[in-house]
Amino acid sequence: MVPDATFTSYYGRPVVKPSPWELDIPAYLFLGGLAAGSSLLGAGADLSDRPVLRRAGRLGALAAISLSLVALVRDLGRPSRFLNMMRVLKPTSPMSVGTWILTAYGPGAAVAGAAEAARLLPINLGLIGRLLDVAARPAGLAAAGVAPAVASYTGVLLSDTATPAWHDAHRELPFLFVSSAAAASGGFGMLTAPLDEAGPARRMAVGGALAELAIEQRMEHSMGLSAETLHTGTAGTLMKASKALTLGGALGAAFLGGRSRTAAAISGAALMAGSACTRFGVFEAGQHSAKDPKYTVVPQRERLNRRRAGGNQPTTEEAR
Amino acid sequence: MSTQAFGSSGIDQAFGSSGLDQAFGSSDPNGPARDAGWEDSPPRVGFFTDTSICIGCKACEVACKEWNGNPDDGFDLLGSSFDNTGQLSGSTWRHVAFIEQRRPAGTAAGVFLGMPESPARPPVELGMPSLSRPGDSGDTDGRTEFRWLMSSDVCKHCTNAACLDVCPTGALFRTEFGTVVVQDDICNGCGYCVPACPYGVIDRRIGEQGTKNVGLAQKCTLCYDRLKVGQTPACAQACPTQSIQFGTLDELRERAVDRVQTLHDAGVSEARLYGEDPAGGTGGSGAFFLLLDEPEVYGLPPDPVATTADLPRMWKHAGLAAAGFLAAAVTAFAGRRR
Ligand code: SF4
Ligand code: SF4
Ligand code: SF4
Numbered sequence: 170m171v172p173d174a175t176f177t178s179y180y181g182r183p184v185v186k187p188s189p190w191e192l193d194i195p196a197y198l199f200l201g202g203l204a205a206g207s208s209l210l211g212a213g214a215d216l217s218d219r220p221v222l223r224r225a226g227r228l229g230a231l232a233a234i235s236l237s238l239v240a241l242v243r244d245l246g247r248p249s250r251f252l253n254m255m256r257v258l259k260p261t262s263p264m265s266v267g268t269w270i271l272t273a274y275g276p277g278a279a280v281a282g283a284a285e286a287a288r289l290l291p292i293n294l295g296l297i298g299r300l301l302d303v304a305a306r307p308a309g310l311a312a313a314g315v316a317p318a319v320a321s322y323t324g325v326l327l328s329d330t331a332t333p334a335w336h337d338a339h340r341e342l343p344f345l346f347v348s349s350a351a352a353a354s355g356g357f358g359m360l361t362a363p364l365d366e367a368g369p370a371r372r373m374a375v376g377g378a379l380a381e382l383a384i385e386q387r388m389e390h391s392m393g394l395s396a397e398t399l400h401t402g403t404a405g406t407l408m409k410a411s412k413a414l415t416l417g418g419a420l421g422a423a424f425l426g427g428r429s430r431t432a433a434a435i436s437g438a439a440l441m442a443g444s445a446c447t448r449f450g451v452f453e454a455g456q457h458s459a460k461d462p463k464y465t466v467v468p469q470r471e472r473l474n475r476r477r478a479g480g481n482q483p484t485t486e487e488a489r
Numbered sequence: 490m491s492t493q494a495f496g497s498s499g500i501d502q503a504f505g506s507s508g509l510d511q512a513f514g515s516s517d518p519n520g521p522a523r524d525a526g527w528e529d530s531p532p533r534v535g536f537f538t539d540t541s542i543c544i545g546c547k548a549c550e551v552a553c554k555e556w557n558g559n560p561d562d563g564f565d566l567l568g569s570s571f572d573n574t575g576q577l578s579g580s581t582w583r584h585v586a587f588i589e590q591r592r593p594a595g596t597a598a599g600v601f602l603g604m605p606e607s608p609a610r611p612p613v614e615l616g617m618p619s620l621s622r623p624g625d626s627g628d629t630d631g632r633t634e635f636r637w638l639m640s641s642d643v644c645k646h647c648t649n650a651a652c653l654d655v656c657p658t659g660a661l662f663r664t665e666f667g668t669v670v671v672q673d674d675i676c677n678g679c680g681y682c683v684p685a686c687p688y689g690v691i692d693r694r695i696g697e698q699g700t701k702n703v704g705l706a707q708k709c710t711l712c713y714d715r716l717k718v719g720q721t722p723a724c725a726q727a728c729p730t731q732s733i734q735f736g737t738l739d740e741l742r743e744r745a746v747d748r749v750q751t752l753h754d755a756g757v758s759e760a761r762l763y764g765e766d767p768a769g770g771t772g773g774s775g776a777f778f779l780l781l782d783e784p785e786v787y788g789l790p791p792d793p794v795a796t797t798a799d800l801p802r803m804w805k806h807a808g809l810a811a812a813g814f815l816a817a818a819v820t821a822f823a824g825r826r827r
Binding site for chain 2: 182210244328332346370473476
């Protein structure tokens with residue numbers, strides 16, 4: 170941990186502005202990850218003949234991505250102008266790239282999900298139902314192909330900002346978020362599919378959870394001063410809860426999840442909750458790190474002093 | 490400045506179809522407008538804010554509000570010297586910072602800083618507690634010296650502008666003058682530019698439903714409307730001491746270097762330029778400053794960086810992470826048949 174540094178600020182006011190985002194955004198991060206993993210599970214279950222897991226995956230993905238889009242639109246200053254996102258494609262804007270990733274992902278997830286929903290309906294949809302049945306597999310596979318990008322781009326979305334705790338985590342954040350997505354969706358699979366179909370979900374859940382714990386640890390070490398914000402206040406509570414839930418869920422899934430349906434469901438739910446805590450925790454840590462000038466001033470001052478002292482430090486940390 | 494008006498069609502031309510301003514590299518500090526696709530662009534313009542002669546009258550804040558019709562941020566007493574504005578915001582595009590410093594007597598700050606063109610008129614009562622600033626008398630016997638620092642902050646119109654890079658709608662664009670401007674009819678208030686700006690400048694306008702441009706990202710336009718008809722930006726026009734100097738960037742840079750030299754010669758060794766260095770993390774800004782203390786004293790970041798410079802690496806990490814996720818899913822299914 171970096172020792173407490175003294176620093177100067179202007180009446181303790183923030184130097185950079187915290188994002189104006191509300192809790193819609195961490196909710197979106199969680200739901201987007203859940204949708205992505207569920208699409209992967211749904212497609213795998215489709216190909217390996219696991220009907221219940223397939224249905225859960227596809228329906229879960231559709232529900233999660235729909236809710237996440239609602240969250241995204243709600244958080245805009247002018248929700249009615251949502252479609253202005255589609256005016257341009259800018260590789261320099263992770264939000265623009267993300268918009269197009271979601272645009273590529275959405276239709277496949279929607280068709281696969283709709284096909285499952287149609288089968289559940291008590292009425293026969295006739296031609297539409299048959300068309301959906303035919304389209305379900307290619308649509309589900311297409312969605313699964315884009316799904317990993319849905320889960321990982323959000324890491325870049327947060328870290329391409331001047332928010333200290335987000336940018337300082339830019340090496341690990343995409344990895345943390347896909348692991349968290351794997352844990353959440355694996356957990357969802359365990360919660361919804363019977364034991365004899367849930368094997369892949371369990372493996373994904375355990376793998377994702379362990380990776381999430383390991384990467385989080387690594388991230389805290391590489392972030393520098395702003396790692397503090399993961400340990401204090403709301404973010405600290407959330408991250409602590411995340412670790413407990415994720416570890417507990419992983420142990421439960423690994424040792425009991427294959428034997429007891431109840432244990433599988435409880436572990437699965439714990440993993441989902443753990444993933445949500447991770448997203449809200451990282452979000453809150455970032456907001457806090459922007460509001461406290463310490464996390465902007467101290468590292469920049471140190472970097473500047475190092476550079477002035479003669480070592481030609483690259484400004485953009487290109488070396489790392 | 491030419492008085493020729495620039496047609497609004499120029500705005501569309503600036504985007505091309507991709508909306509790409511500066512790709513992943515650094516823009517040419519002299520020609521960000523050219524890099525953005527403007528042909529025959531006029532010379533890049535900006536501000537040189539010489540804080541050593543700012544008297545804290547806030548005429549710039551008022552002129553900006555008046556000219557742009559910006560609403561107030563509420564009227565609060567903040568307990569921070571004469572600063573009851575607080576910070577730049579979606580409705581406040583100029584902000585005068587006030588710092589009261591107590592230092593041991595006899596330091597260089599005591600010398601008279603002088604105005605570049607000393608006013609022939611007698612000083613006007615500006616509502617300050619006294620006409621001479623505490624500590625100005627130069628008499629250092631047996632007391633602690635006190636000084637005011639005042640500085641009018643504004644959007645830096647960065648060469649590498651993170652706000653512009655990350656804007657997903659193309660609402661933020663580079664004008665023919667090399668400045669960075671939000672198009673109010675395109676911004677959807679996604680708010681991404683807000684945490685992206687390394688100077689904490691741009692913000693979503695907060696206000697009651699029905700307030701002009703509420704919910705949209707707002708900041709200094711460097712008076713784009715005035716520039717287009719050959720006028721000086723309102724804040725610079727209103728500044729009574731020429732602390733805010735508007736002009737072409739080349740000329741401002743020369744003037745700034747001269748001014749620092751003058752101050753150094755007069756013994757004000759702490760005078761330094763801030764934000765003008767093209768080697769800096771934002772590629773040198775269009776609005777730069779002469780400061781009398783470290784930037785963080787004024788609430789400015791000491792070493793700001795446009796994080797989009799790291800984007801290629803960040804995308805690489807995201808790609809690897811995505812590939813890993815796919816591989817993990819395949820492995821999960823390739824395992825035992827259960
Ligand atoms: S100071 Fe901030 S808002 Fe102004 S151009 Fe630079 S990045 Fe954009
Ligand atoms: S809030 Fe407006 S200007 Fe800012 S990034 Fe979003 S669309 Fe662009
Ligand atoms: S240039 Fe115009 S918009 Fe910018 S601060 Fe000055 S008056 Fe306001």
